[in-house]
Amino acid sequence: MAEQEQPTPIEEAAEPASSEVIIPEGSEVPEDVLEESEVPPSTDKSPKVRIDPEEQIAGKSVRSIIFSVFSPKTIKQMSSAKIVTPELYDKEGYPVDGGLMDIRLGVIDPGLKCKTCGSKLKECSGHFGYIELARPIIHIKFVPLIMTLLKCSCQGCGRVLIPKNKVDTAKKELGRIEEELGIEERRRSVKDIITNLKTINKCPWCKSKQSKIALEKPTTFLENEKRISPIEIRARLEKIPDEDLELFGLRPQNFRPEWSILTILPIPPVTMRPSITLESGERSEDDLTHKLGDIVRINQRLFENINAGAPEIIIEDLWDLLQYHVTTYFDNEVAQLPPARHRSGQPLKTLSERIKSKEGRIRHNLAGKRTNFSARTVISPDPMLGINEVGVPFEIAMKLTVPERVNEWNIAYLKNFVKNGPKKYPGANYIVRPDGKKKKLTEETIEASVEELQPGYVVERQLMDGDIAVFNRQPSLHRMSMMCHRIRVLPFKTLRLNPAVCNPYNADFDGDEMNLHIPQTEEARAEAEILMEVQTQLISPRYGLSVIGCVQDSISGLYTLTKRSDIDRKLALDLLAATGIEDFSRLPKREKVSGKEIVSVLLPEDFMFFGEKRSDLGVEGKEKEDITVIIKDGKLLSGVLDRNNLGEGSGLLLRTIHKKYGKEFSLDLLGKLFRLGIEVLLRLGFSVIISDTDLPEKARQEIKETLTQADREVEELISLYHNNKLDTFPGRTLRETLELKILEVLNRARNKTGEIAATHADRDSPTMVMADSGARGNLLNLAQMAACVGQQAMRGKRIDKGYRGRTISAFKREDFSPHARGFISNGFKSGLTPFEFFFGAMTGRDSLMDTALRTPKSGYLYRRLANAMQDLKVEYDHTVRDAGKRIIQFSYGEDGVDVAKSENGVINVQRLFGVHGGQD
């Protein structure tokens, strides 16, 4: 009477469930039966599914899964073989009857037929067997339970150690808790009851004294320091009456305590422990088979010894050995036991290890699955592609297929594909007959297949322009990491995407690879198109702004363009034409046009927009008027377009366009703006140069002075410190105060040098254009190149690691001066001294470490969040509830607004006001 806890059947059951289920006639498979061992008849609410085999529309679904424990009786009943010998194969290599590979347990060799069901490999999902254990064995996973049962039930009469009059009230209370607070809360109160019982030492029923029970891990129970044999334990557990089990949190229909001492061990079908044949023809058995072999062998030996009347001590030893094998069969990571190992010394992977952890069945095979019809390669940019397109190399396009059903109207069209076959693009790789038989197209079969083709067939044709694909880059942190693109079949061997769409994927082209999936059914394609296509994902559900914007060159380009007002008409037309504009009527008819006018051609004619002010730092004269973006009647009146307006996740310009003109239009406009920016740079030229960071002599002098001044100040602080005259900050030591003050002085100095560099830098130099437009880099980077890199800080402090009292052995001990503690007074252009370089490398390494440590931490946080909240959804009554229908929020986010439909999280009343109320 043993039982197998649940996981084992699941493993196998998952397999057949994955194929499309078409119920054969006359089958009355109850919904749960695949997953379930014992389906209590009461819960079997199998609906009266009427199945018409002719129509093949059988929709069968699992409604619930009940977990339960196998009773020894059931194990025997469901078994198709009793295993009696540890031998696997006979001399011919044929599975031995009664061995672990018995073909009554299913088949793993092609050609053999299962003796139980008569099916062949892959058709038969396997059958359980059993072995009778010579002596009862404790199931390791039930040890804690056995412990509480032994402690809390009377050793004499088997009743629970609660006085008669209190039993009923306790039961009622538990029932109430389950009803009101759920099963989990009940589990907790059971725990409370049990902890209270452990101290009672006199049975309230039969008044017998209770002796002390101790557990010697892992599986030995002691009573008054004397070992209780599993036989005795089993006898005691049997005595516990059904009506008391409830108080231990057990249900007698599902579990009897004595089942936790195994007398019969189920043997899993061979299909879940297949052997693999090595190249040498040798067979290599699965870990489970090895383990089971050990169990059967020792068990047989134990039987023999018992029958032969061997001395008790030998029997005990064998019994313990059997206990060890069974324990490691269930769990090979029990703390007190040495794990069972292969001959090579690597621990066996037994049942527990198969299920748990990231590589276990649940997370690896059940919650995550592998897929066909997918491709993966390196990505590269192609700004000439549409934002919602993906460039697919011919090699891939000719391997991946889309199934198309043949009918009277498309038969001619599909025949062309079949005619081309698999080698000529655009061809087809397979045809599927109406009976589901798949036929591969080869040079030889093409002709016959073309003839054969008729309505009802399915042609698996190669990818073509305009097909739908789901494009993905890991880590898939948000839903924009998987978007639907239109395929463009292109030469060369990389997947190509528009650089504007890098942002949501967080992709760059330093060797990144991405995945492509081809949906195979009409439903999948429809969903992908409607819910996942790039334009539907423009607005991020995280903050309600556009996730796709202009990047890099495109921003620099539009920035330069909108700043200039002296563009030749010819160039302007050229630019617009390259962008894809054909209607030039909105461009003013002048010899010289301004960049703003060129951009305005792209904007819709009735578009109104008032942007926010950008920082006017260092802006002078006429440009001062240019700091707000104002668009009126589709004309860009003032303001330069920069990252604040065009970039991802910033500014309302893109959001407003999306709101007013819809997703298709904004995607199109975005593509055009992007292209325009790049074309501008192509025509005007753009290149950074070292002289961008040149500063006039005066500025250099100023920087030098600032730095020496700071040096002097620090020196002063240090001498104050040495003379004990420094005022300490509250709660800080003198030394800490010194550090903080020095840090402050140095930071001030660095900032000042930065300012000097920024004011003297040429505002029209490419470096400044990039920094100012927000395309790449910032003023700090420029200052670090031109003036001074600044203090290298680790963990918010100046560097003090290295030798005792000093950072590098070249310095004196207790040298607190800036240059000995990681202050880099040179700029990158003038070059670093060896010490400075070393300090720079230190912080560089530190930040590398920071990233490496952060990734797994944030990954785990994300996993926890996703797991905790995955089942929250908005119900039809607009409340947010979890899967148990508990209300989490009465209205999502207190106002029921979907962030992805909002404008940066709000309903923009001001914009509405501007349109409908402001113009009186």
Next chain:
Amino acid sequence: MFNACLGFTGARTDKMSIANEYKGRLPKKILDEVASLTQGSSEAKVRKLLEEASREYEQAKVEPGECVGIISAESIGEPGTQMTLNTFHFAGVAEMNITMGLPRIIEILDGRSEISTPMMEIYLKQPYSKGKDLKEVTLAIRQTLLKDIVSEFLINVADFSIEVKLSQERIAEIGANISSIAAAVKQAAKGYNVSAGKDSLVLKKKERDNGINALYTDKEKIKQISIQGVKGITQVLPVKRGDEYVIITAGTNLKEVLSLEFVDDSRTVSNDVAEIAKILGIEAARQAIINEVFKVIESQGLNVDIRHIMLVADTMCNLGVVKGITRYGVVSEKASVLARASFETPIKHILNAALIGEEDKLDSVVENVMINQPTPVGTGLPGLVTKVKR
């Protein structure tokens, strides 16, 4: 509050009634904004704007079936990868360290009862908030231990006594006097007779049973005796915020601080969620989670909508106690066995489920993924029923 926004004369009642009509249809925030924008506009204009706003509002509502939980998790998890691990200095002046960034978020969402840098922001009532008696106020808040004002401890082995020499300087600094210190010590040092000298205290042990060693251990205890201030508050830092003084503290003790008479108890906050839950209740704790998480995300320059944080806070506080987003907290409350098993410790969950014959109704996402069925969210939610031609 809405009325106050309509600070104009004339058609006041009319406009109010218009606004009232929309009360159920628009959230208060939008109504307020409309009101402040339309000051002085005609009734028709207001109506038109309200109409327009409610149209937009209806359009912007979430659709049933939207799996907002996953979206919130993504919205917090994704920027998590961009956050720094470092602790940050407070407000530029480098006097106090506060845990910020990812570690702080993890700490809050774990629902930990001990946080790494407990902190309070104490707002003061009227005259004090303008700087009156600021020094006294800070002294009354900051906890002073005996060891902070002691210059020397002398143990007299002969007559089993400890002499505590006090530093006059430090006493003056905290504005106390010998007798008040003696009183505080007397109360705390049980088993000792305390007598105060000019600038020292003598503690004489009443019983001599435990030998001299006991004196040494007691000395350490005596060092920790609190003389004045609020227990647990180790540092105070008055900061001027706008035109009033706010006291930032290291260490929290909401209960005692809130009962100080000069403290504005309506604005004073702690950053310890567990403490807030205990003292002020679950709703306050929920708000504290929202505020604290939002503060971190904002300080990192990231943009995450408050609704996502609200949802996380609501999941954590749904059961009336703060539950962490851990296997012991929120996840253990799930109804589905498989959902719990797919998170952590699967064997434990399956085993326990088997013992009581638990039924997994397959109501949520992972379970259905596991058995290859459509998940009951979004487009998987509605079922389609068709009549089959016979």
